[in-house]
Amino acid sequence: MALARPIGILLAKELRTEFRTRELLVSTLVFVLIVLVLFSFTFDPTTTEARRFGPGLLWLALLFAGSLMLHPSFTREQSNDTLVALRLAPIEPVSILAAKILANFCFLLVAELVLLPVFAALYNLRILPVLGRLVAVLVLGTLALSIVGTVFAAISSQARMRELLLPLLLLPLLTPALVASAEATAGLFEDPPALAPVWVGVLAAFDTIFLTVTWLFGEYLLEE
């Protein structure tokens, strides 16, 4: 694959930049934690309520976190005009986007894995018996968030009021992913736990469709 090598190099660069400051990782962790704690003591849910609403709250918190935290992936490049340098490189422009999507996917997934035990403790949920399936849902849902989130960060970085614009563009578009991942996660905490194939299908379709659209049209966003 001609794309794999540039994507690998750019991904290493993104990870290195992020782990120098860890700003995206830390702010996502703290933000989601605050939201989960606030929800938990505002509603003080019973076990059945926690099972029903906990997963939705978790995904909502992740979505808000994504819509607030993803815009640095392009604004970071603007301060020193480094996007111009990336575009000058003899690679497919779409590999720049792909590397950023993968990097954001990694950051969010690491944050989620740290948050998962905290979430289980706060909402009194047993995650160990369903861990494998839960991680599968997290991977699919987070991929949806990072694909659209990264592309829209590229869009909003070119506009005024960009910090405010990203959540406005992102949240309505992610409705299907939110519904599917929240429902799939809620199914895992029912008695007996079940993973509805329908929701996995919706998430997989969402990821496939928007990856394809990004592959076809994403490069236009990187032009000068």
Add this chain to the structure above:
Amino acid sequence: MASAANAMHTKTAGRQGLATLGVALLLAVAGYCALFVAPTEATMGLIQRIFYFHVPFGWTAFVAFFISFISSIAYLRSRAPRWDWLAVSSAEVGVPFVTVLLVTGPIWAHPVWGIWWTWDARLTSTFVLWVLYVCYLLLRTLIDEPERRAVVSAVFGIFAAFDVPLVYFSIWFFRTQHPQPVLGAGGSLDPRMLDVLLLCWAATLALLALLLPQRYRLEALRWEVERLRSGGESHLQDELSPLNKVRSI
């Protein structure tokens, strides 16, 4: 020269006025038929007549957004500004049409279902569609450079268009309260009702056909003004520059 341009202007204005009159007349006839000609529905009664406004405005809005979607792709492929003008015009005309759909829906739902709103597949996907295109128009106001604005909003428009069916299917798996489509899918509709419905659709399509070219011309003029203004400013600076003053002396 000036009088010829004036005559041309009067002619276009006259044609425009005639078209407006025609569409207004068509809408009036359609409204009359919806209220007095179509038979009253057996169970829902008079309130069902809102159907003749609700459904045609919805269909026409979807036509408008489809035009916008196709124009966005065409713009990215060809880079001809006219495709961007068409994309924004049809989106901006489509938004008020969907607004009519979203307002007449609850008015009809309240007496019939007993509730104003429910998170059903059609309602939710229409609502998300409306929000996405309002965001599309908002995004356009926040980017000043015309070509950047055209590219960025075209990409967003394509994402939005692909999202709407996904919203529909994801909510459809919950439950659906909205009635199934009346045409195709084995729906049954009195032939007279169908005639009135199609007449109303023709009237709203004519309204779209009236508004769309006007909005398109406005966008073309705006583009021209922006071009002149960016060129015009530098021209002005030339005249004011000290060097030019020295030259003129």
